[in-house]
Amino acid sequence: MKQRDRAWRGRMFVRMLWRAALVRRSRTITALAAMAIAATVATALLNLYADAQQKLRAEFRGYGANLVVTAKDGEELGSKVVSELLASKEFRAVPYAYVIARTANDLRGAPVVVVGTEVAAAKAMNATWWRTSPVGGDLAMSTEIAGAMFGERAFKTLAHGSAPVELWFAGKSLSVLPLAALNTGGDEDDRIYVDLGALEKWTKVSATTVEIATDGTPEQIKATMARLRGQFPAANVQAIRQIVEGEANVLAKTRSTLLLATSIVVLTAALCVLATLLSWVLDRRRDFAVMKALGASQRLITAFFATEASLIGSLGALGGFALGVITAMAIGRASFHASVAPQFMLLPVMMAAGAGLALLAALAPMAMLRRIQPAAILKGE
């Protein structure tokens, strides 16, 4: 008997909730909508906050290398160190060897810095600021001639159209064919870039520097440096401070701006929801009074309103979360051309926050209403 009674009460409770939502449909919808809007904004901003920094860090890799490994005291690095660095899956690395060659086999020849590197990899690492343009050289099938990328000024000074240029180093010569001109506005403009293998064969000089572009927070970059120092005790591992510190600074500022903007918007959204829900609860004073007049206990009434509020809060938050993720993805695509990964960990947080907010809005006036006699409300005072 008692069990049936409890089951009946349970059904009645659900029915009351359901009817309350249906009968006051537009009020329910308004409350839900307010909750959903707030949750949308909060979700979108929090998603962006989490992901935008990573996207921006990737953007900063356009500056090129942020670490440089050199041999101590101007020695060569050794092929073992170079090949181990180049084989890393964790970061991109490009080797460099430098010689000063002349355009003739005596001191009358003009000196020029010739750089041996993996030209394609170097171009890829510095894609945003290495501007190359073809200059018409066509690489014939000959082992005697090497293709070269000429810095813009080196090309203007030393090359004659697309004819091969003879370079001398320690009594040995190499013919290089200008394939492309490179413009950076920096020292690169005055140099000639050839394949590292060709340079090694010609001058017997091998790589002295490996430039590394690694992605990560300042702490992660420090950890990578420490690991490389341990792995190659004979080499100097240094951060390119210009790049690393500039990046850290700009990212920190962006993060603070995003964080402040996000918290202001989320806080405001929460306050607006609180205001809407408060008026929704105050509007239900009559229901409250009728229930009390019919003999409902204070506990039952509180439980009823609490359930209703937390349902509205969490359902609104659920809908808002979905909309927010879509918004964040759209913003991510528009500003980074890459979609923002949804943070599903946020979902339970948002739902709990929604329910909490709604409970706060429901239970605060409840304490106030408890003292009022139902008769007074019902009479319309």
Add this chain to the structure above:
Amino acid sequence: MTMFARLLMQSFLRQRRRKLLAWLAITLGVAVATAMIGVATDIGDKMNRELRQFGANIVVTPQDAGLNVKIGGLDVAPVSEHGYLRESDLPRIKTIFWGNNILGFAPMLSTRAVAIKAGDQSFDAPIVGTYFSKQIIAGKQSYTEGVRQTHPWWKVAGEWPRDDSTEVLAGEILAARSGWHAGERVKIGGHEALVTGIVSADAETNAQIVVPLALVQQIAGQPGAVGRIYVSALTKPEDDFARRDPRSLSPADHDRWYCSPYANSIAFQLEETLPNARAAQIRQVAQNEGRVLARISGLMLLLALAALIASGLAVSAAMATSVFERRGEIGLMKAIGAGRVAIAALFATEAAALALMGGLVGFAAGSLMARGIGTAVFNSRISVEPATLPIVLGIALAVTLAGSVTSIRRAVQLSPAIVLRG
């Protein structure tokens, strides 16, 4: 007092709590919208300054110089091929059209290896001369120029040297190799000098001694000569128009190009102003700066838009609620003969009054928020243009009315009998 005015007054006086809630929603919405507009419009300028941390974005070299043949700080170019700029021309940099956008410049002059003596040590090392933080007079104004502006990532352990002295910095690699510390007395090419600090900079500088420009000119026997000038300028991100060759532009387009702070046009103006100069943007800094800047400003703009839409929706929702609550009142007014237009006008006026009050207070609060963000993050104020006030008020008015319209229409259409019966 007309009946209409009285109804309006009484509505505000009697329903203080509800009006307060609606007003609060509008105020908060406007405040957030104003703050985000302020941040989004100003973030480009703020971030542009932060990106100057990456150092100079334009370099000026002598036109008649031969190829730069330097590796590891060692210069082997033939002496005859060194062209020079003149130190006395430097103040002209500040007089170009975009002079105010030049945040700093640093002249450099390097030499071949010079004999260095310190105690019983004696070796050759390259030296480079520059301004550290030198007072320059250009026109009527005085400016402080030097590497401390253009190379903010240089870190000095010890003291920065003074420009008019024989105080020098030792690069950290050179210092480690020779065991020097700040306070070391050395002889550079026969000149007494005091090492005031150890500098950690780029690989090249770390192996050199950095001295005041005047000292290196004496040592090299090149009074008044400058090898290159690094210029740090606030620029506008490069677009297709910026890449055009100014010589091929029509006069109108040329003026537009010349008067836009592109790195290219500032370089062009430097070439015009400085004799024998070739100015080029340092693409590594200039190009990436534009990209990063575009991303950050784009992000903030979209954020502002999202916040704007959200606060608009919140305000609309609040207004819909406040009208809906007053169906009984509307029914009563209709029952005693009020026309639809009169009722709609009453509610619209109420909404407009709320929007104006909320808009004004919200604009003030939003400006404070934007200023707070600016001070907290960038140490400089973000100010919201007073000219945006009418725009913000207009938006607040439109959003508030739009939020009320559907509810008012529905309320007016209801039959009074049904509403009044409850």
